[in-house]
Amino acid sequence: MPVEPKQSLEWIDQSGDGHVPKNDVSRRKIRQQAMRSTGTERRLKGNYGKVNTRQQPVFVGTAAENLPSPTQSSSSLPLSRMKKSPKGLGLVEVNQSIETYQIPSAYNQAQVSIPTSLSSTGYELARIKYGVDIPQLSTLTKVHFGRATFRILARKPEMVSDLFWCDELSYLSHVPRLYDRSSLIQDVTRCTLARTRQSLSFDPITPSATVLGLYGKALTSLQQALDNPARLRDPEVLCATQILALFELLNFSENGAWMRHVAGAKRLIELRGTDGYNSEFEKALFMAQAGPLFSESFLNNEACFVEKPEWQEVFSSMAVDGPVYCDRSQLNVSLWMIKYRVPGLLQRTTALVCSEGLPEANAVACLLREARKLHEKVEEWRYAYDCLAETYRNCSIALSNTTKARTVLAVCVTDLLLMTRCVLALDPVGSWELEDQAQALARLLVAIEQEVCALDVMATLFMAQKLGLAQSVIATEDDWRRARWQKSEELGGRTVIERWVFEKWCSMMGRKTS
Numbered sequence: 001m002p003v004e005p006k007q008s009l010e011w012i013d014q015s016g017d018g019h020v021p022k023n024d025v026s027r028r029k030i031r032q033q034a035m036r037s038t039g040t041e042r043r044l045k046g047n048y049g050k051v052n053t054r055q056q057p058v059f060v061g062t063a064a065e066n067l068p069s070p071t072q073s074s075s076s077l078p079l080s081r082m083k084k085s086p087k088g089l090g091l092v093e094v095n096q097s098i099e100t101y102q103i104p105s106a107y108n109q110a111q112v113s114i115p116t117s118l119s120s121t122g123y124e125l126a127r128i129k130y131g132v133d134i135p136q137l138s139t140l141t142k143v144h145f146g147r148a149t150f151r152i153l154a155r156k157p158e159m160v161s162d163l164f165w166c167d168e169l170s171y172l173s174h175v176p177r178l179y180d181r182s183s184l185i186q187d188v189t190r191c192t193l194a195r196t197r198q199s200l201s202f203d204p205i206t207p208s209a210t211v212l213g214l215y216g217k218a219l220t221s222l223q224q225a226l227d228n229p230a231r232l233r234d235p236e237v238l239c240a241t242q243i244l245a246l247f248e249l250l251n252f253s254e255n256g257a258w259m260r261h262v263a264g265a266k267r268l269i270e271l272r273g274t275d276g277y278n279s280e281f282e283k284a285l286f287m288a289q290a291g292p293l294f295s296e297s298f299l300n301n302e303a304c305f306v307e308k309p310e311w312q313e314v315f316s317s318m319a320v321d322g323p324v325y326c327d328r329s330q331l332n333v334s335l336w337m338i339k340y341r342v343p344g345l346l347q348r349t350t351a352l353v354c355s356e357g358l359p360e361a362n363a364v365a366c367l368l369r370e371a372r373k374l375h376e377k378v379e380e381w382r383y384a385y386d387c388l389a390e391t392y393r394n395c396s397i398a399l400s401n402t403t404k405a406r407t408v409l410a411v412c413v414t415d416l417l418l419m420t421r422c423v424l425a426l427d428p429v430g431s432w433e434l435e436d437q438a439q440a441l442a443r444l445l446v447a448i449e450q451e452v453c454a455l456d457v458m459a460t461l462f463m464a465q466k467l468g469l470a471q472s473v474i475a476t477e478d479d480w481r482r483a484r485w486q487k488s489e490e491l492g493g494r495t496v497i498e499r500w501v502f503e504k505w506c507s508m509m510g511r512k513t514s
Contacts, residue, residue, distance in 0.1 A: 122179070122180060123175075123176045123179035123180065123189075126179070126186075126189065126190055126193055127176075127193070129193075130190075130193040130194055130196070130197040131197055132193050132196045132197050132200075134172050134175050134176070134189055134192065134193060134196075134243075135170065135172045135173045135175065135176070137172055137192075137196065137246060138170035138172050138173070139458060140246055140249060140250075141170050141171065141172060141242070141246075141288040142291070142327065142462070147259070147295065147299070147465070147510070148464035148465040148467075148468050149461045149462075149464050149465070150249060150258055151464075152460065152461055152464055153249065153250075153461070157199055157250075159457065159460075159461070160196070160199055160200065160250065169280075169284060169287070169320070169326075169327070169328060170284055170288065171239055171242065171281060171284035171285045171288055172243075173284075174239075174281045174284065175189055175239070175243070178236060178239070182236050183221065184221045184222065184225055184236055184237070184240050185236055185239065185240060185243075187214070187217050187218040187221040187222075187240075188218040188221070188222065188240045188243040188244050188247070189243060190214050190218070191211065191214035191215040191217070191218045191244075191247055192243050192244070192246055192247045192250070194210065194211045194214050195211050195215075195247050195250045195251060196250055198211055199250050215244075215247060218240075218244060218247075219244070221240075222237070222240050222241065222244065225237045225240070232268070232271055232272075233271070233272050233273075233276060235272075235276075235279075235281055235282050235285060237268065238265060238268045238269065238272065238285050239281075239285055241261055241264050241265045241268060242261075242265050242285065242288055242289070244261050245258055245261035245262055245265060248261055259296070262289070262292045262296060263296065265289050265292070266289060266292065266293055266296065269285075269286060269289055269293070270305055274310045274311060274313070274314050277314055277317070277318075283317070283318055286314075286315075286318065287318055287327065287328060290327075290336060293306055293340070294336075294339055294340060294342075294343065295465060297343035297344075298342065298343045298346065298511065299509070299510055299511050299512065300512055301346075301347050301350055301511060301512040301513060301514070302343060302347060303343055303344030303347050304340050304343045304344065306340040307340045307341045307343075307344050311340075312337055312340070315333065315336065315337055315340070316333060316334075316337060318333055319333040319334075323404070324388065325404035325405045325408050326404070331384075331385070331388070331408070332408055332411075334381065335381055335408070335411060335412060335415075336411075338374070338377050338378055338381060338415065339411070339415055341374055342374070342415055342418055342419070345367070345370060345371055345374060345419075345422060346418065346422060348367055349367060349371070349422050349425055349426060350502070350506070350513050352364060352367065352426070352496060353425055353426075353496050353497055353499055353502045354499050354502065354503060354513050354514070359496055364426055364496060367426060368423065368426040368427055371419060371422045371423045371426060372423055374419055375416070375419035375420065375422075375423060378412060378415045378416050378419060379416065381412060382412050382416065385408070385409060385412060389405065389409075392405075402455070403452050403455050403456045403459055406448050406451060406452045406459075407448075407452060407459060407462050407463065409448065410445060410448045410449070410452075410462075410463060410466050411466075413441050413444055413445050413448070413466075414445065414466050414469060416441055417438060417441040417442060417445070417469060417470070417473060418469070420434050420437050420438045420441065421434075421438055421473065421480075421505070424438065424480065424497070425496060425497040425502055426496055426497075427495075427496075428480075428483075428495055428496070428497045429495050435477070435480050435481055438473055438480075439473065439474065439477055441470075441473075442469075442470040442471075442473040442474050443470070443474070445463075445466055445467065445469070445470035446467065446470050446471075446474075448463070449463040449466070449467045449470075468509060468510075469509060471508075472505055472508035472509045473505075475508060476501070476504060476505045476508065479501045479504060479505070480497070480501060480505075483497060483498045483501040
C-alpha cells in the first residue's frame with residue numbers, strides 16, 4: 001500500500017513572532033492548504049465552481065484604482081481603448097502596462113451588486129452575459145431620431161458606442177423590472193442586447209445565426225401578442241415593438257424593417273386611445289415616438305393624429321419639472337404641440353398645389369389664413385425662447401445645456417422654414433419676400449448644425465433630418481424665385497406655385513406628394 005505523503009500545514013505560524021509570512025510563495029501555499037478541504041467539501045455538495053451569491057465582488061490594489069468613477073460607465077470609454085476580454089466576460093480597458101477587468105460594458109460601478117438569488121431568466125444574468133445594459137441605449141429613443149439618423153448610423157455604426165447614456169425618463173429604464181414578469185419583454189430584450197454586443201465587438205462574440213435565432217423568437221412572441229385583441233392595449237406590447245425597432249436600428253440594414261416597426265408603434269399608440277397614457281412608463285413610450293410620429297407623417301404626406309384636440313391634451317400632460325431644455329420640459333412640449341399641426345397643413349397644401357384641376361379659390365384663401373396663423377404661433381414661441389435665452393446668456397451653464405438649447409432652437413427654425421415655404425406656395429405673388437426669410441432660416445439651421453456638432457457627437461444625429469430640410473431649401477432657391485405661377489380667373493387674381501417647383505422641393509426631402 002503506497003505511503004501517503006505527509007501534509008505540511010503551511011498556514012500554521014511556527015516562527016513564534018505571530019506574523020504572517022511576507023514571502024509570496026509561502027502565502028500562496030497557505031491559501032492553497034486552507035482551501036483544500038473546503039474545495040473537497042464543495043465537490044461533495046455539488047456546488048464547486050459556482051458563484052457565491054452572498055459575497056460582493058472586491059476590487060483591491062491597483063485594479064480598483066483603475067476602475068471608472070461612479071459617474072463614468074465603462075461604455076463611455078472610447079473604442080480605441082477597448083478590446084475583447086477572455087471568455088466574453090465584457091470589455092477590458094488597456095491602461096498602459098496594466099490590464100484591469102471591468103464589469104461588463106454599460107454597467108455602473110457604483111451600483112454593482114449580485115442578488116441573493118439569480119433566476120435563469122433574470123435581467124442581471126442577461127446584462128452580464130451580453131455586457132450591455134439596455135437603459136444605456138436611451139439616446140436612441142430621443143425625439144430627434146428619424147430616417148436621416150438611421151442612414152447615418154448605417155454608414156457609421158461605430159457611432160453607437162458614443163451614444164451610451166442612461167435617461168431615467170426613457171421607457172428603457174423600465175425594462176429591467178419588467179423583464180422577469182414578461183416573456184415577451186425577455187425575448188425582445190435578449191435579441192437587442194445580443195445585437196448591441198455584436199455591433200460593438202471587433203470580433204463577433206455572438207454568432208449572427210444566434211442573434212437571428214433570438215430575433216426570430218422575439219418576432220414570434222410579438223406576433224402572438226398582436227394576434228390577441230385582449231393584449232393590444234398592453235404597454236408591454238408597445239414597449240416590445242419599440243425595442244424591436246431598436247434592434248433594426250442597430251442592424252444597420254436598408255430594407256425598411258426599422259420603418260415598419262416604427263409604423264407599427266404609431267398604430268399601437270393610436271389604438272391605445274387618449275386614456276392609455278397615465279403612468280410614467282406609458283408616457284415614456286409615447287415620448288419615444290414623438291419624433292417619428294411627426295417625421296413619418298410629414299414624409300408620407302399625411303396628417304398626424306396628435307394634431308387633434310384630445311391628443312393635444314394628452315401630449316401636454318407629458319411635461320415634467322426639470323431642465324428647461326429637456327425633451328419633456330414645458331418649453332419643449334409646447335413647441336411640439338404646435339409642430340404636430342404642420343404635417344396636416346402641408347398635406348392639404350400639397351393637395352391644392354398638386355391637384356390635376358384648378359384649385360378652388362375659397363379653399364386656397366382658407367388654407368392660407370391657417371398657414372399664416374400657424375406661422376405666427378411658431379414666431380411667438382421663438383420670441384419666448386429668445387427672451388429665455390437672454391436670461392441665461394450671462395449665466396454659467398453646462399456645455400450640454402448649451403447644446404440642448406441650440407437643438408431646441410433648431411426644431412423651432414425647422415417649423416418656421418416649413419411654414420414659410422407653405423405660405424409662399426399658396427401666395428407666391430403677395431408673399432414673394434418670404435423666400436428671403438426661407439433662405440435666412442435655412443442658413444441658420446446649417447450654422448446651428450456646424451456649431452453643435454463641434455460640441456457633441458450626438459448632435460450630428462439630432463440635426464440630420466433638419467440639415468436635410470435646410471439643404472433642400474437652399475438647393476431650390478432659384479426655382480422658387482424664378483418659377484412661373486399657376487394662374488386662374490377662378491382664383492380671383494390669386495396664384496399658387498407651379499406644381500413642378502413644389503414637387504421637386506418635396507422630392508429632395510424624400511417627401512411624398514401623392
